Amino acid sequence: MKKIVVIGGSAAGAKAASKARRLDEFADITIIQKSPELSMAACGYPYYIGGVFNDRRQLLCTPAGVIRDPTFFQKAKNIKALVETEVRAIDRNARQVHCRDLKNGTEQTIAYDRLVIATGAVAVKPPIPGINLAGITTLLTMADTDYLRAVRDAGEVKNAVIVGGGLIGVEVCEALQSSGIQVTLVEAMDQVLNFLDWDLAKLVENHMRSQGAQVLTGVGVSAFIGDNGRLTGVQLADGKTIDCGLAVLAVGVRPNSGLAREAGLSIGECGGITVNQYLQTSDPAIYAAGDCTEIPSRITRKPVFAPMGDLANLAGRVVGENIVVGNTVTFPGTAHTAICKVFQFTAGSTGLSEQAAEKSGLRNYTTVVNASPDKPGFMGARILISKLLVDEHQQILGYQCVGLGDVSRQIATAAMAVQAKLTLAETVHADLPYAPPFSPAIDHFITAGHIMENKLQGRMTGIRVREVWEKLQAGEKLFLLDGRNPDEYEEMHLGVGEHLIPLGTLRSRLDELPADKAAEIICFCKISLRGYEVECILRAHGYTNVKVMEGGIVAWPYPRKR
Amino acid sequence: MKKIVVIGGSAAGAKAASKARRLDEFADITIIQKSPELSMAACGYPYYIGGVFNDRRQLLCTPAGVIRDPTFFQKAKNIKALVETEVRAIDRNARQVHCRDLKNGTEQTIAYDRLVIATGAVAVKPPIPGINLAGITTLLTMADTDYLRAVRDAGEVKNAVIVGGGLIGVEVCEALQSSGIQVTLVEAMDQVLNFLDWDLAKLVENHMRSQGAQVLTGVGVSAFIGDNGRLTGVQLADGKTIDCGLAVLAVGVRPNSGLAREAGLSIGECGGITVNQYLQTSDPAIYAAGDCTEIPSRITRKPVFAPMGDLANLAGRVVGENIVVGNTVTFPGTAHTAICKVFQFTAGSTGLSEQAAEKSGLRNYTTVVNASPDKPGFMGARILISKLLVDEHQQILGYQCVGLGDVSRQIATAAMAVQAKLTLAETVHADLPYAPPFSPAIDHFITAGHIMENKLQGRMTGIRVREVWEKLQAGEKLFLLDGRNPDEYEEMHLGVGEHLIPLGTLRSRLDELPADKAAEIICFCKISLRGYEVECILRAHGYTNVKVMEGGIVAWPYPRKR
CATH class of the missing domain: 3.50.50.60 (FAD/NAD(P)-binding domain)
Structure with missing residues (x-):
């Protein structure tokens, strides 16, 4: 025996x-x-x-x-x-x-x-002064859980600080904020959810703020402040303090x-x-x-x-x-797949993010950001924003996706592609389950692949929202072209000096573009699908420095008009 | 140009x-x-x-x-x-x-x-007498759509017959039934949705009935009956007639x-x-x-x-x-992926069903039926029932899934596995996106793979619900063993003469089993997970003819007690 x-x-x-x-x-x-x-x-x-x-x-x-x-x-x-x-x-x-x-x-x-x-x-407990005050907990065990649930049920704590914006930090943030506690999440790195790249993480943070949570990134906690052995506040590295009766340490395990x-x-x-x-x-x-x-x-x-x-x-x-x-079954390891509910958003990733690729020493990869709906408009479409990475052999390296829509299916699909080491060409005609309650006719993941194809074939030149923002901050001369209709513009626009030329009028309004055909022109729309069509037209008419702002307005994490 | x-x-x-x-x-x-x-x-x-x-x-x-x-x-x-x-x-x-x-x-x-x-x-219009009566339509065009929407809005038609139980027939059935019209769906084949196998299709039909629709299979329409050029009813091949003011022909395109x-x-x-x-x-x-x-x-x-x-x-x-x-891009064809919302159910499939495999001349395949939740119980789990097919090289041939839960992600995952020609071993450790709002810790698709492994390794012997039913109808002597607890049994049970021996008591109640260790014993529970554990115990104790009823009670399409 x-x-x-x-x-x-x-x-x-x-x-x-x-x-x-x-x-x-x-x-x-x-x-x-x-x-x-x-x-x-x-x-x-x-x-x-x-x-x-x-x-x-x-x-x-x-x-x-x-x-x-x-x-x-x-x-x-x-x-x-x-x-x-x-x-x-x-x-x-x-x-x-x-x-x-x-x-x-x-x-x-x-x-x-x-x-x-x-x-x-085991939960990491950094040597921060005051870390042993009552009112500070991690979330790893049933006992931690019972404690936090009791705090919630007692209803006495009005403000809480979450230290750390990883999976646990973000999930606890939602749990406490949804329970009527004002939560401030403090993350020392410059973004939450480090399985995502910065550009997608910022969209998640904006959503968390829209749900009432405070999110501070790029600032650490320097001390826990207490009174009579009990936590009363958190002091940040930038000198600010946040009053709180509860702190959850979620800086990793x-x-x-x-x-x-x-x-x-x-x-x-x-x-x-x-x-x-x-x-x-x-x-x-x-x-x-x-x-x-x-x-x-x-x-x-x-x-x-x-x-x-x-x-x-x-x-x-x-x-x-x-x-x-006996040793008969092998375990292949992790494909770095993760998913997380963040209030109404879902954030997920599989394979390598750009950050992870860099950290692994991979350099010859290409990325695209895709913003497009998770199902047809008449079925209550919700926008998803995703980022696809392929390596120099066009093998699928990684895929991240955030938004209000069905992220879970997106990441499951991509996880299989990553693990099967499929190439872009092997995924862009994938026969995925389509019916209007579940997806658009061309699935969001496949659309990301199509954009990648356009980019790799030199048909589309992309520029990241962050790069556009930095150019604007640096005072660079850019011609920003929003290809939407006036009513859409009224509803929401960047307000960074862009020119509104609806796609349908563009061919007859080329004279409104810079006379210098080598001028940098950056095209976009809400999701940059029309932005790409604008690029195609301008290139055909001899403009040589045209770029599409990837992901369009919905991928813009900075302040905007309306 | x-x-x-x-x-x-x-x-x-x-x-x-x-x-x-x-x-x-x-x-x-x-x-x-x-x-x-x-x-x-x-x-x-x-x-x-x-x-x-x-x-x-x-x-x-x-x-x-x-x-x-x-x-x-x-x-x-x-x-x-x-x-x-x-x-x-x-x-x-x-x-x-x-x-x-x-x-x-x-x-x-x-x-x-x-x-x-x-x-x-083009829509197939079979040469049924009366097919040109007013009140009979197909659903292929905007004009057809406008007609059916007008019928709905007018509110005069109380009864409708759908001829054909394919994707369109089932979707129109839901549309009209949900609009307050009593729908009878008539399908000449012995099941609806022929991308599914019979065993899963029957569960879909039961769900349609639970939502108020009538579903008749295995019977054709012999004539449309009219009065003054307008449809008044449908005559079936079995002699019955159904009064109706509307018929939708959905026998294919x-x-x-x-x-x-x-x-x-x-x-x-x-x-x-x-x-x-x-x-x-x-x-x-x-x-x-x-x-x-x-x-x-x-x-x-x-x-x-x-x-x-x-x-x-x-x-x-x-x-x-x-x-x-020029010819630069190739189109690989179809992986037979389909999905369909059916009231609260979703039904989907990718790759080959068992019927399709048979039709294609494939014989050396193995199937399993898996019933298990789409997420943890505390997140409001809903049961999915799926069927996985692998060929003689253990390559994933096809996967079908029906139920109240997230079928879309299941089929998307499996579609990628089928198209990447992955083997069972390459899928059972897939790193899929897991968090409680989205899946159980071990995804339903992977669980199907695990059951398949058990079966292929001879650790589990499965028997289909249909086979059990047919044995019962034929009066065969079977020892049916339900491994659940009495309270679960009270809530729902087959009522076909089964013996209730809770798994937790089994090892001390082996004397209640047939004395003949070669007697056919069929084990099950609600989803047959405990059914499998019962099998393991009985085999270890020398019973040589033990089978697990695949999918358990939730996969049983026949009448049951409660």
Whole structure:
């Protein structure tokens, strides 16, 4: 009878144990879990905190409504789950773990044939003065969740500061702001959600502001201010202070790999446990899965830290199989796919962003920004703004998308393209599910591909909104051409000195353009589709320095008129 | 100056002309369109008929709200659009088309260097007695749409019959039923939506019934009954009659390829114009795109008739490029992707269904049915039921999905897998966008892959609901084991003599199973996830003939208790 011990009973650990049981009815399987709960739906914490649902049990129960407690694991899966029990050390020579019951202090030693480490992540706590004041929390555990939900329910805190604008920071921002607490999110980097590039992240920040949240980027927190041991405010690096009764530290997590390190297992450069393709550690009897490990990027092949719930579950399943039947299943790693609800917006990404490509040393890539609807106008279209990256072989490197519309389908589609290493030519005629309730006749992702084709073939010259803005700030002489109709212009326009020449009148109004055919002309419209048609016409008429402002007005994150 | 003539100004034709213009500002481009409208959003007709939106102009206008009439085409695109003008003949030797203005009867001849045929499809009208009675219509044109919308708005028709349960039939069924008209849909085949297999189609039909529509399958219409030239009812092949003041013929469309045939162009076995990979017909000066053509299946490589709006748009764009810059872009064909809203359900498919695989002569494929939620329970999970097909090399052949949840993302994901010719192993660890508002930690599509793996590795033996039903009808001795809890059983159960043994009690109740370890035992639960766990336990305890009823209770289309 094989003895399997699993350290950690959240996503990866519980999955590994359950899969092992299905493959071996008679193995002796033990989960050792430090917290009182098992199989927590940790990604759901922000939604419970924000009141999207109110039954805490739902974070812990099966679809049939049964709490996944030790009794459930015993009865349904014949797995012994020791909760509130901490593993103190792994004795690799003796193949034993030493653990302690946190409730009563008793210690015991448990032998294993195969050990699984699934100890997850720990929240980063930077050494900021005042960090231990009451009223400051992270959001990693059920206990953190219970605390934040209690703060919400008590209704006494009127102002909160979120420190950090990653996934958790943004999700908690929505949860608290939607609960009637005035939230200020402070991010030291110059943007939120670093899986997005700056240009798309700024659109997300604007949306967060439109929903009432304050978003400050490019400024760090220098101190937490307190009174009588309780938080009363946050001091920023720029000298400003924000009064608040609650602060949520969301500056990231790191692999909880200390136990493995102490046991002498190999630890990688990201601080995660090193695993091979079978998710086996440097000790063949020990496997690891989830946030405590580092895994390969499917794009760059380099090891990365990818603390994502879906990957933890998939990896746990792989481990469950390999510990029972031997190394048969390989885990390919992460494609850097992420998605996040941000109030009415959704923001998602797969593959490499431009920033990530730069960081990986890739240079010969091309990007385009595409703004276009997620379905036909008559079905209540909502604009999506996306960015596509291809490498020098025109292979799809990455895709990001934000907006009010169906981002989830966009990212799922692109994630498959990225993972299948498809080229642009292999995606632009993809036969995707089309009917008016679900997409426009030409899907938004395919439209992004079409724009990329135009750009790579030299039919379109793009310019980023940021570059246009910087040129304007520098006082450069530009001829900005808005190709829309007067009524559209009235409704919304940039107000940066642009000329309104509706596309339908352009051919008869070429005399209003600069006499110098080499003058820089920047064309756009709401989404820059007509902007591109304007470019085609002007080029044909001999203008040599015409550019399309990619994404058009809806991709413009700066102040605009109306 | 290149002379381009496009016959047909709906999806493919308008797209080809517009793309050609962007690539050649000075070409002479003419669209000849039989109907008064141009660039109609034909896939939107059912939603206008059903009152999802009420402004007819929205079917015809740009996102900026401008009607795409001849003035628009002239001004914005410098394209001459002749509407209500019919092409009578193509003179290939002289490179001319002869056409007639249907408003005043004047005829003219227009020369071309490149001709595009985009004449679309015509509705099949079977020779049923009474078919010309007033009150019977197809749904293909704006005129049909206006008629049906007027019937809806008049509110006089109380009962309608839809003849045909394809995409259009089902969409019109929803439109009319939602408008307060009692609809009976009659389909001669034994299921609706033939892009689905029978087992999933039956679930769609049950949903349609739950929304008030009558659905009759396996019975044809033998006659339309009239009074004074007006429809009063429909007589079915089984002798029954249905009173109705409206009948919609939706028994399919065929390629409108008569003009091409008369011009001596090659026509394929599906009746569509034959085109090469550049969408060029048998005459190199003539291209064709959209519903009038037949195109290759990306799966079987055989030519098929695929009258889909998205493919027409993509093909039109390819033609627009090839007629201007020479044959540079190839069109890969269809992956058989389809999606359809059916009241609260969505039904979609990509690649081959089991029926389509059989029809194509493929035999060595494996299927699984997966029922599981589209997101976590606490986010308002809705069950999806899907069916995955892989071939003998474990390449993904096809995927269908129906249910209340997000089917669109499912089919988009699978469509990319099918088109990239990914294998099961390449999809089961796909890094898809996960956050609780969008999916469960392990995506439904990946779960289908996991079940397939279990099946192919001999860890799970599946049995279809239909097979279980047929065994029960034949009086076979089966031990049906429902592995749920008593409260779940009370809420809903099959009531076919099954034994309730909750999974959590099973290991201590093995003595309640048949003494004969070779007895046929069929395990299930609501979605057959616990059904599978039951199978694992029973097999380990020596039972040799254990099967899992795939999809569980939610995939059971037959009457059940509660």
